[in-house]
Amino acid sequence: MATVAKEWREIPARYNLEGSECGNCNRKYFPKRSMCPFCRRNGFGKMHPYQVSRKGKVFTFSVIHEAPDCNRSLKPYAVAMVRTDDGLLISGQLVDVDLSKIEIGMRVRSVLRKLDEDGASGVIHYGFKFVPDL
């Protein structure tokens, strides 16, 4: 079972879609990186927090029927790769949606939801999921 330290460390990204922007080339990343893969040494120490857009469009998606134990109660459930309005690509679940009506190009926005939990007495994991942006 995981400790709470990992959960706490990831709160800015997992709850609030905080990524990184390279102070050298201005490329943006999610999740955050401590070094820009393109500028490498020249960008080290120049990575700043970056708020990723909470809105975007479905780039591609799938409906999962065979799920790991932690998500067994959810299935079938949808996952998507979303192109955010500021151009990043992010993966997550797509909820509050008719599974037969999902389409590439559909407008979505990110919301905070429960992801899963480490058993009855363990950590409850929260994070972003996507919902239709009506």
Add this chain to the structure above:
Amino acid sequence: MREVAIVGTGVTKFGELWDKSFRSIGIEAGIKAIEDAGMSGSEVDGIFIGNMSSRFINQQHIDALIADYSGMATRNVPAVRTEAGGASGGVAFRQGVMAVASGMHEAVLVGGAEKMTDLDDASTASVMDSTADAEWEASMGLTLTSLYAMITRRLIYEGTATREEIASFAVNAHKHGALNPNAQYKSPITLDTVLRSGPVAEPLNVFDCAPYSDGAAAVVMVPLDVAKKMGVDYVKVVAACQASDTLALFQREDITTFKATTAAAKEAYRIAGIEPKDISVAEVHDDYTVGGIMALQDLGFFKKGDAGKAVLEGQVEIGGKIAVNTSGGLKARGYPVGASGVAQVVEIADQLRNKADKRQVANAKYGLAQSVGGTGSAVTVSILEAI
């Protein structure tokens, strides 16, 4: 660097080997390879073993286990275990090639082994999901299958391949698997079998996915000059290349091509001094049907948009334009992950030595093996040449 040859191959039956342990299947493949090389085993001075996850059998230190149970530990032969998701075996093979080529070792045993059916299916699936980005893909609810499913949907959306064309990769695999006595599945299937099987992650169905399997494979390698004097059938290793890409699929510009495949292949063709059209037989990483279609394009066998049609038309069958996955591939031969990349090399080496029985491809000069980790985060491409 010295030129390197494969002088012996060995492979176990792939499948649900409930009566066999990890250590017993690993040893079985190794002994077969040493016997095939006409060696006693005491010539071996290095072991490399591809094994993906200790979580399947709850055993770390796989390298020591194999050295011990193969009898190599009595001579204190060093053993190294490599892990690169689905490409673990491919990476082990490349490490073995480098060990002999560099002069650091004189005779190397490269093995690949995985025992997946000691865990229930859901637990096994979770281990496979962790070959994607565990923090930002798997823990968000995505599965490895769903990542390939999203690639599939994108390929279809962009008009690169149809659903039927993608499904036909499994039909080709099963057709060849029926000819392989060591394959997990020996029954031919139709396009309908794939399209009407239950969904795993839409649009991918059960028959688009390689199974969870137990199995092992091994090859023995020595310098080419030594192989010439051994009096056994051997093949030359002309290239063993590897390339990397981002761990998470969503961090790529284009998800319908694996740049690690194109990069490793480009380097392999350059070193070998050949072109894709010179390859007669290939084993590609079809953990999902769509992975097989992408491989045919990324390796340069077909132009983007033509691969699916070619598979549907039978151009990758034995006797076709290029024989692909004559072993049955990951789909029909089975997919004991760490064994897979080595088993591919075994099949190509056997094809080039005319030891492939009913699956034999006529007059093959060059053969290629491609092994993929995660969603193309690590890829190995190796080229062998018949002597």
